[in-house]
Amino acid sequence: MQNESYYDTILYVDVYSGSALPSKTFDVVKYGAVGDGKTDNTEAFVRAWKDACSYGGRSRVWIPRGTFLLDSVSFEGSCNGSMAFLIKGTLKAPTDPAKFYTDTWIGFRYLSDLTVKGGGVLDGQGHAAWPYNDCQKNSQCKPLPATLRFDFITNSRVYNLRSINSKSSHINLFACENINMSHITLRAPADSPNTDGIHIGSSTKIKISHADIGTGDDCISMVSGSQNIDIHDVSCGPGHGISIGSLGRSHEHEYVMGISVRNCTFIGSDNGLRIKTWAPSLYSVASDIVFQDIIMKNSRNPIVIDQQYCPSPLIAMCR
Structure with missing residues (x-):
């Protein structure tokens, strides 16, 4: 294995000035x-x-x-x-x-x-x-x-x-593009509140792989503007699963599109795969979504599509 000193000698080439x-x-x-x-x-x-x-x-x-x-x-x-x-x-x-x-x-x-x-x-x-x-x-x-x-x-x-x-x-x-997250x-x-593993919004070309996530909220959540998200080889549990949404609360024209969740395992999670929309809701779109080769072990709700999502009556959208 190459040691740290090896990397210290790598040259960075400035393509603008031609200097190294x-x-x-x-x-x-x-x-x-x-x-x-x-x-x-x-x-x-x-x-x-x-x-x-x-x-x-x-x-x-x-x-x-x-x-x-x-x-x-x-x-x-x-x-x-x-x-x-x-x-x-x-x-x-x-x-x-x-x-x-x-x-x-x-x-x-x-x-x-x-x-x-x-x-x-x-x-x-x-x-x-x-x-x-x-x-x-x-x-x-x-x-x-x-x-x-x-x-x-x-x-x-x-x-x-x-x-x-x-x-x-x-x-x-938030507002990220071409991010690779792994290992x-x-x-x-x-029981820890709102401890989402990875929360994604208004971002595109995000890859998540080889991750072990256990939390008190969503293992991965993708809200408005999340597009071209590739998730594979992720273990989730405990937690609320891998979620799309909540949609329709704001950002009316920022759609969720191009989501791929593959080769993932859910162990003792509250939910597995979830799509949720606020009630009442602004206009929203979730499309081109693929869930493939998923293993569920003791997940309470393996697949949930909820168009009446209301986590608390204190939230204005729920009234």
Whole structure:
């Protein structure tokens, strides 16, 4: 197996200027990060990212072994070269309730040619936040953060990662194109609220494979604007299954089309394959959907098509 030093010597060719730059690693520890599980490392991570983003070659932000406490943070582009965010250690989210109410723990925005990988662990420490999720009783409930959020990301890869105990969704994709996600494990208890595994909206050409997902909500959910989604070799359970919808609540002209779910296994899930539409509903379309070679083991509702979806009477659409 080739070691890390091999990859450090790969040349990045700038097709615009014709220059060749070596790949470069930006180690967060050299920017002051401390992997003791107690120190807030947000500033060190941001400074490492900014330097890597400014570099004109193939940049790698490196998180070594250790436990790194990290506050809510967004890593943004555009960058001057390709970016890799390599997580070897464990990242831990804050447990201070004053820091819960945001939609993102770790976010990536406005980037192309991004790789997030490394074999590390993202620990959302959701046990501290789940008691604050009162959305079933409170129509004005505040958001809790998704562990990983990708907004406006193109031509990128996410693989070889483990996310545990997310406060809300593990991974959220919005306005993304051509994303390949594989060899990921997403885990939260069956009774954890709104801990979707992968939530996709207004995105196209998304591939998800070789994933082990067990959560308190949908293993994978695809809402308005999800198109050309290829899902295969995914294990789901516990959880609410692989869902299309809820449709018709908003985004009237953003249809769901071209969905393929193949060679997937559902073990002890509440649902298997589900399509759900709000009642009442705006005009919506779900078409060109293929479910193939699916195994169900002790799934309560193997196939559900629900055009009267109403999770709570507190939601305005349900009235």
